[in-house]
Amino acid sequence: MKDAFSGYHPLVNFLYFAFIFLFSMVFMHPICLGVSLISSFIYSIYLRGKKAAKFNFAFLLPMLLITALVNPAFNHEGATILTYFHTGNPLTFESMIYGVAAATMLASVVCWFSCYNEIMTSDKFVYLFGRIIPAMSLILSMSLRFVPRLKHQIKVASDAQRCIGRDVSNGSILSRARHGITILSIVITWALENAIETADSMKSRGYGLPGRTAFSIYRFDARDKNAITAILILGAYVLLGGIAGGLKWRYFPTIKGRMGEFYTISLYLAYVALCLVPVIVDRKEEQQWKATQLKI
């Protein structure tokens, strides 16, 4: 199934992720972190299905637990002393909670980036920023795409090598290692050559020259207008609330912050709505599709 949100105008997509990244990296309020983590899991699973679920639960969750455990080993601040380490420094409740919070932030940002890669393809990025910062946007889109492309190319090279019995799965440990290094060398050569080729090809097409237009299939429709208004209103509300201190929270020396006030709860709700904009858009699209099918 193709998701509906990626069919929206690139500006809508970019604005959404800009707000999401900003909020997930800045807000240390536990409710905000929880909202961000859960909705990033929901959205990534919605976008990529089983693969995302596997990545989230087999890699992100263990990473979250490890980072949460590491923090109290180095950070001993906090008023609630639980016990003492053998070095003599205290283990505090606050440092444990802070570890969980920081780890949640890390995991949710990683997960959001996997969604970002799915939605903001490099052509959208170049479409948005190609005019303003041509060289920068080309470099950015090339480097952001580098790891997935390299991974793909490694698979291609290793498949080809397997046909002639020289894959990392063939032979003794020593020859496996040798084959692995050969594949690595092939892929690195490809990457260097490919970078030069891309640059040359863009140059020969006159990329970034003044007065040159670029073909694009993006139109700013009424639905884009609605989506961008919703994102802007929700984002601005949460942002202003954050600046005004509505999401104030501190971890040290004692855990304290705004939690159950009406204003703060309204900010949570706005944040949840903002995080789930693409999921809502997709669900609506799906329902419309099904409704039209039934009418026929």
Place this chain on the structure above:
Amino acid sequence: MKIKITRNKIIAFAAIIALLAAAFWYGGNAPGLQGWNVSSDSEDGGDAAVVSENAGLTDEEETEKHKQEKNDDSDDSINNENEEKSDKADTTAEEENGAETDSPEKRGIETRPGGAEAGLSADEKVNLAKEISDAEGSSPGMVKGSKEYSQSEGMSINEETGKDKYLTDPVPEGKPLPVEPQDIEISDTEYKCTLSVRCDTILDNIDWLDPEKAELVPEDGVIFPSTEVTFYEGESVLNVLQREMKKAKIHMEFENTPMYNSAYIEGINNLYEFDCGELSGWMYKVNGWFPNYGCSRYQLKDGDTVEWVFTCDLGVDVDGYYSSTGQ
């Protein structure tokens, strides 16, 4: 490949340079006038004019008076020194005086040394330390170490640096030498010493304090009242502090620094170094003397008095400032 230089590129380059220069200037690393000085000075002036009319604040005033007196005493020396100092030193000195005399009552957290954010580099702190030492010298009772005495007592001092291998200066005459914790054997013999932990200097500089920590400061500034405690022969100041804080359920964090072969107390009762400005932190004195080495290298004797005090300006306010450059 040739890079074409267009007008837009030159403008962009100039804009980037201007932005970096502005950031550098605003960040306070530039010599001479600094961004935040200008605004805070004028604010202070305005505040002073308004607030000095309604003299209602008592605590603040008294400490300020005290500071002004102290300032008057050393005024001559400051003025003489000021003329010889470089640009940078001058501005910092002015800022210091400004904080102490120009604004008699209200000082925000921005006026504390280093500002609200941790902004001072190590170099700047050393310069600030020089500033203080030039103006007032070491605190009374802080005597320069005697190399002959320290060597005769068995301290091995490097001829080039004038310090021992853990970068400790010679110890003043009649004071105990540092011991290395790893060589010490602790016996079962019980001794008594007196231990106290205080932070009353924070009360004098309460507006320098991190607002999140205000609730931690006791009203009288006493975290652990002067108490006679038991320790075992061979134990260091750190051992005693650690045991008593654990017993009293007071938070305490320290860090071992291999370079000085010693422990450094980062925070007691969640009041950490730098919580009351960039020049704040914990210091200890034994029988009235601030040792020039770490607390895990000070071996206690029976009947010693150990005091832990919090300083807000490198030890000047607790009479424990030691100037390494001169007396």
